[in-house]
Amino acid sequence: MSRAILWFRNDLRLADNMALTAAMAEHDEVLPVLVIDPVQHGPSLFGSDRSGSFRRRFLHQGVLALAAALRSKGSALSVRIGDPASVLLQVSRIWKADVVHAQRLYAWEEQEQASAVATELDLRLHAPNTLLLPGDLPFNVEQLPHVFTAFRTKVEQSSPVREVLPEPERIPSPPYWGERLLGQDELPYVPYPDEPRSVITFHGGRAAGLARLRHYLWDSHAISTYKETRNGMLGADYSTKFSPWLASGALSAREVHQEVKRYEVVNGANESTYWIIFELLWRDFFQFTAAKHGRDLFLRSGIANKPWQGGQDQDRFKQWCEGRTGQPFIDANMHELAATGWMSNRGRQNVASFFVHQLGLDWRMGASWFERMLIDYDPCSNWGNWQYVAGVGNDPREGRRFDPVRQAGMYDPDGAYVRQWS
Ligand SMILES: Cc1cc2nc3c(=O)[nH]c(=O)nc-3n(C[C@H](O)[C@H](O)[C@H](O)COP(=O)(O)OP(=O)(O)OC[C@H]3O[C@@H](n4cnc5c(N)ncnc54)[C@H](O)[C@@H]3O)c2cc1C
Structure with a gap:
């Protein structure tokens, strides 16, 4: 036995x-x-x-x-x-x-x-919860390309996505092996009412993750316009919202891939259906970057090992966390995060860029705040993206910064998002 x-x-x-x-x-x-x-x-x-x-x-x-x-x-x-x-x-x-x-x-x-x-x-x-298994990459993880496009081009040519494994019928455990669940006072949280302005109600667990997958593909067909809507900020379906279930592993990346492929067979493939897989490759890229660089992903000088001068001014940090910077587009995004644990990708890029380049703060403080607040927090995606924005990670175009006024003009032209979250 x-x-x-x-x-x-x-x-x-x-x-x-x-x-x-x-x-x-x-x-x-x-x-x-x-x-x-x-x-x-x-x-x-x-x-x-x-x-x-x-x-x-x-x-x-x-x-x-x-x-x-x-x-x-x-x-x-x-x-x-x-x-x-x-x-x-x-x-x-x-x-x-x-x-x-x-x-x-x-x-x-x-x-x-x-x-x-x-x-x-x-x-x-x-194997980790990645789309591609590390053993199927055309290089060792230590040889991972520094830039996403080089990674994507190589893996798209050669790495298959493995079939999804079925759930077992029964799982044998010893007869006296008893259930023990989390007590109320273990990892306590402050109960909160669902916020009506939240993009969706996020409920943990597989059933809710599968329901969201079904909704985005089969019920709403939002998948077929994802590429045009993915930079949106308002509403349930501008993007998939799969990330919290991927981060907790209630869904696997390969399951999402399999379902997208099935959707393409029934309804046809287009740039949007492909783009979801493209984004999952970004997720893989940050996972493998973490594997390659270890502790450097969490160090101030980043994986690029560059001196970073950001300060740790507590007042400015608090103003950013609480959405009191005076910049309406930034503040609206920070209010959404504080009220719901969610922020769009467009919002995340902007508030992170503002934090680093306008406020001149230590990017690790911003990443830590996201770790605390995001419902979809994932260490590799979070710290990897923060490094990218701060210019100490994998961004080939160094020093890229977002102008929040211009960004608001492009992505919230009628001000509806700022009105909702001001
Ligand atoms: C500063 C910053 C911090 C971030 N922190 C996190 C984090 O802690 N956890 C997290 O899952 N994502 C993080 N992201 C990446 C991205 O913003 C979210 O994955 C995305 O907004 C989640 O929404 P969605 O599921 O609707 O994504 P969709 O646009 O529908 O994309 C589909 C899936 O692709 C993956 N994906 C998309 N964009 C990225 C990306 N840039 N990096 C990695 N994976 C991506 C996600 O798994 C996502 O669920 C961060 C981005 C930035 C700029």
Whole structure:
């Protein structure tokens, strides 16, 4: 009889879960454990907690949904709070399981977590939630091109997207392996009413992610005009809004790809349907950038290792966080973020550029604020995009900055967005 721990990380799903598939293939019984490391939710370098109520509520909902899914397969989820290495070692000793299967995560802290687990236990890491598997890239991750276009051109010519793995019928676990869920006071959040102006209501968990996927493709056909609308800022369907479910792993990038391909077969492919895959490649690019550069993704001098002079003036920082900079387009976006945990890609680029280039602040403070506030926070996408805007990352056109007045003229010409969020 062999037993393995299935360590859930940012992969809150049973379908297309390579760690689960491998654990089931190699062992008789599986012990599903999700570890919440308080360090990743506690104070950041700049003071405030690293996760706020939007992401915490979304995570609570996602965990409940995963627990229900495991229950329906005859298994049970055990949620533990603590340092992953200590928690998993304890579980392995009690339950006599010294093999751990888990998803590989590329951000520095997550790599460190895995290394600590691997010193104690036989840790088997499986592919991350990327569109392309690292082993299918035409280069080693260390040779990842510095610029997105070079990466995309190479992978589009040669890297296949793997088929989605099915959900298992049943997941065998030991008879006394009981469910343990998050208590109210564990990772607490301030309950908040749904904001009527929010682009959509974000609910954590797979069912809501699948519903959003269905809506964007099959119900609204918004996918077929994505390329024209994706720079929008108002309303539910200017962009997919898949990111929170991708970040928590309730959806896999390969599942989104498969569904887009199915849509193209039925309704025809166009530039818009392709552009969603193009954006998922941007996501992959930042994941692999994190793998290549490790801790540099979080350092002030960035992956480009350039001196960065931004200051840490607390008053200016607070004005930006609270949407009191006096620049209406910037302030409206910051109000939306504060009220909903969401901001469009156009908004994110503008407020980040303003933070760095107009306010002259240390870009890591802005990235930390996003980490706390964004419902779709993902370390690789967030810190990678911030570095890009700050000019210490992968942007080939250095020093690019957005003029918020011009941007407002282009993307909010009648001022409807600023009126909604002022
Ligand atoms: C300063 C800054 C910080 C960001 N922080 C995050 C973050 O923490 N988490 C996050 O998921 N995205 C982040 N992004 C990227 C992007 O803004 C969001 O992925 C996108 O707005 C999410 O909305 P959507 O799902 O409707 O995207 P869509 O436009 O519908 O795109 C489809 C998917 O492609 C991926 N994608 C699109 N654009 C990007 C991009 N620039 N970088 C990486 N992936 C992308 C996302 O997974 C997205 O769900 C950040 C961008 C900037 C400029």
